[in-house]
Amino acid sequence: MTTILHEERLSTVVAAVAETGARTVLDLGCGDGDLVLRLAGVAGIGRVTGIEIDAERVRRAQTRLAGLPAGGARVQLACASLTRFHPNLAGYDCACLVEVIEHLPQADINRLERALFGGMRPGHVIVTTPNAEYNPVLGVPPHRFRHPDHHFEWDRARFARWGRGVAVRNDYTVTFRDICGAHPDLGGASQMAVFRRGDQSP
Template sequence: MTTWLHEQRLDAAHRIVRASGASSVLDLGCGDGDLLVRLATEPQIERIVGVDLCGASLNRLRARLDALTEEATARVDLVLGSMTEGNSRLTGFDCAILIETIEHIAPDRLSTLERAIFARMRPATVVVTTPNAEFNPLLGVPPHRFRHADHRFEWDRAKFRRWARGVAARGGYAVTCNDIAGRHPAYGGASQMAVFKIAGSSADRLSA
């Protein structure tokens, strides 16, 4: 069972993947596969690789995949490992998605993640969502606390946009940022999303 706000995040990311025309997708930090299971039923997607550090999460995801058709599950591979490693198995994909994952990484490790994804894996489209700290009061989160005990940081919208623009500039991507999962006039959405596209690509020109 997912919350309404989480459903909104999944819907937003799903729409971007579909609109990108991607036929191969990396779900980095896939967890129990809330988005991956949806993508496995998309006719346009021929290959999906889910990556996560948690073996228990991947086992739960395998059980969920067993409920899908054989055609859908044949498209999916699951990898127990770190998304910061950038190994050769994770290159050559049209799209990579990171749904509420970067906030679980220590801030001083974000540069390692950036190099792995935007320099080594280098998918044509990258979708990143992360909590919007400005929205926390509406969720009853006390000041100076995070939404989850495992979060290493939570950014406001200005800081997230600065980070996204820096990543895009260093990696040769164009980026757009949006509020998602609700839209409060002062606080924005519960989450925020950055969509990176390799600068000058056909997908980038179509989104301009």
């Protein structure tokens, strides 16, 4: 189901990718291809690769991508784990994880860090995840998550601690911003971290 928040989140991520100047982009946890479809139409992006562990969702994404006009970015999809190092995915300009990390248990979060930041080392990494502080605005009861498959939902302080730790351990810098709303006290429905590899120009 596509919601207004989902559309706003995707638009924000596409704009953030464009700001990096990336020509090659990874969408990790691409699902049915929502972000891949949008990135394929961005001027200057020449290659988009979507990775998804669920084979059925990969098939659905492939069906949707079959309608893309010729002459745009080269698009590839693969059914693969996000927590394993794939040498063929090293060297991308930018990688995106849009509302993905909260679906992973902590052990897999650590494996993802090693595979992505330590192994594949894209120039930039863009991560979004729900902001737990905003849950009351959405009517989510206390001590409940927005989705039954979520292993956690972090507040902004916890997300920042994780992001800064990842950056320090792997020679990246990181910035954070609220997205999908701007409550004066609670922030947005989602939160976004943009990591930049140490050898990349600001």
